[in-house]
Amino acid sequence: MKNFKYFWNNKNILITGINGFIGSNLAKYLLKNNANIFGLVRKIDKRTLLYHENLDKKINLIFGDITDLKLIKRIINEENINHIFHLAAQVEVGVAMKYPYSTFESNIKGTYTILEAARTSSVKINSIIVASSDKSYGEYPNHKLPYKENYSLNPKFFYDTSKACADLISKSYALNPKKPLPIIITRFANIFGPGQMNFSALIPDCIRSSLKYSNFEPRGNGKDTRDFLFVEDVAEVYEILARELTKNKKLSGQIFNAGTNEIFKVEDVIKKIYIKNKNKKDLLEILSKLPLRKTKGEIKNQLMTYEKLYKFFKWKPKTTFDKGLEKTINWYKKFLKNDSDNLTSS
Numbered sequence: 001m002k003n004f005k006y007f008w009n010n011k012n013i014l015i016t017g018i019n020g021f022i023g024s025n026l027a028k029y030l031l032k033n034n035a036n037i038f039g040l041v042r043k044i045d046k047r048t049l050l051y052h053e054n055l056d057k058k059i060n061l062i063f064g065d066i067t068d069l070k071l072i073k074r075i076i077n078e079e080n081i082n083h084i085f086h087l088a089a090q091v092e093v094g095v096a097m098k099y100p101y102s103t104f105e106s107n108i109k110g111t112y113t114i115l116e117a118a119r120t121s122s123v124k125i126n127s128i129i130v131a132s133s134d135k136s137y138g139e140y141p142n143h144k145l146p147y148k149e150n151y152s153l154n155p156k157f158f159y160d161t162s163k164a165c166a167d168l169i170s171k172s173y174a175l176n177p178k179k180p181l182p183i184i185i186t187r188f189a190n191i192f193g194p195g196q197m198n199f200s201a202l203i204p205d206c207i208r209s210s211l212k213y214s215n216f217e218p219r220g221n222g223k224d225t226r227d228f229l230f231v232e233d234v235a236e237v238y239e240i241l242a243r244e245l246t247k248n249k250k251l252s253g254q255i256f257n258a259g260t261n262e263i264f265k266v267e268d269v270i271k272k273i274y275i276k277n278k279n280k281k282d283l284l285e286i287l288s289k290l291p292l293r294k295t296k297g298e299i300k301n302q303l304m305t306y307e308k309l310y311k312f313f314k315w316k317p318k319t320t321f322d323k324g325l326e327k328t329i330n331w332y333k334k335f336l337k338n339d340s341d342n343l344t345s346s
């Protein structure tokens with residue numbers, strides 16, 4: 001993908017969920033391309049990548065909730081926003097099971113709030129990328145995997161349903177005949193990498209516990225399968241999608257899946273991380289517990305491909321799982337050491 005060097009120069013971009021894992025990595029990527037970034041933050045957390053890597057100093061942070069229509073309208077109009085990446089969401093599956101109402105508020109109302117603000121604004125918006133998820137598809141039998149973009153959405157659990165609703169709502173804003181918005185919806189596999197602070201997710205949880213900062217309690221018997229995308233690859237593909245949509249409005253309403261086409265059993269991911277971190281003793285104990293566990297509230301097997309992204313934009317992920325894992329472990333080693341030093345000194 002050539003010629004994008006100057007594309008983002010002085011473009012006004014709004015990233016919702018900028019304090020989160022993917023939002024902060026995307027901001028880091030776009031800052032290298034001289035974008036003028038505005039970020040919506042609900043809660044300051046100085047431990048996140050945004051602050052950890054001093055990105056906050058180069059971004060216009062605006063504090064508030066994604067469901068606040070008046071605020072979002074004001075941001076889009078006053079800051080003359082040209083591009084939106086909508087990433088804010090309540091992403092923890094366990095939290096969603098306990099608090100479906102607030103999960104639906106953030107994930108569903110949050111989505112139609114930003115789209116309604118965009119629809120009613122007087123500013124020319126060139127692209128809106130909405131992060132849906134592979135979870136929107138719900139469970140499909142193994143012979144139907146990998147998921148295809150034309151599969152119907154069939155979610156069961158609260159988080160999955162919240163993402164599917166946001167996904168469908170986005171499509172109707174894109175296809176609205178009166179005032180269509182330029183929107184692309186992404187349904188990506190599990191994403192991992194530096195800066196993921198959701199320690200209920202498999203990879204950060206495993207890295208932290210294998211480095212002996214916590215205890216790992218497996219959520220299932222380890223037989224479920226997943227695929228994983230490295231966050232730097234995600235930032236790259238978001239950039240491409242926004243730029244291509246700006247050039248070609250016919251892409252609006254399109255859905256793109258992404259995964260690495262590589263499938264891993266949860267058990268093997270646990271093994272990989274513990275072995276990389278030279279903690280065989282705890283690994284043996286975890287493996288002995290696995291057969292006794294039952295997975296609750298989660299899809300058994302998921303698999304995505306990047307086939308459509310490749311067909312449209314010749315994009316494919318650059319980072320192998322092992323390489324991404326290495327970079328991620330190195331990041332957490334520094335982060336966890338700093339964090340625990342800060343805790344003991346305070």
Ligand SMILES: NC(=O)c1ccc[n+]([C@@H]2O[C@H](COP(=O)([O-])OP(=O)(O)OC[C@H]3O[C@@H](n4cnc5c(N)ncnc54)[C@H](O)[C@@H]3O)[C@@H](O)[C@H]2O)c1
Pocket residue numbers: 016017018019020021022023040041042043064065066067086087088089090091105106110131132133134163187188189190191192196197198
């Ligand atoms: N991480 C993954 O594996 C993955 C995979 C596929 C899709 N996604 C989607 O990508 C997006 C970003 O995920 P992430 O992993 O960076 O999550 P994250 O939890 O790290 O970031 C989400 C951010 O949204 C903010 N937020 C939540 N509710 C809000 C509200 N009401 N108002 C304002 N801000 C609010 C949170 O404070 C947080 O900073 C989400 O939409 C998620 O569903 C993530």
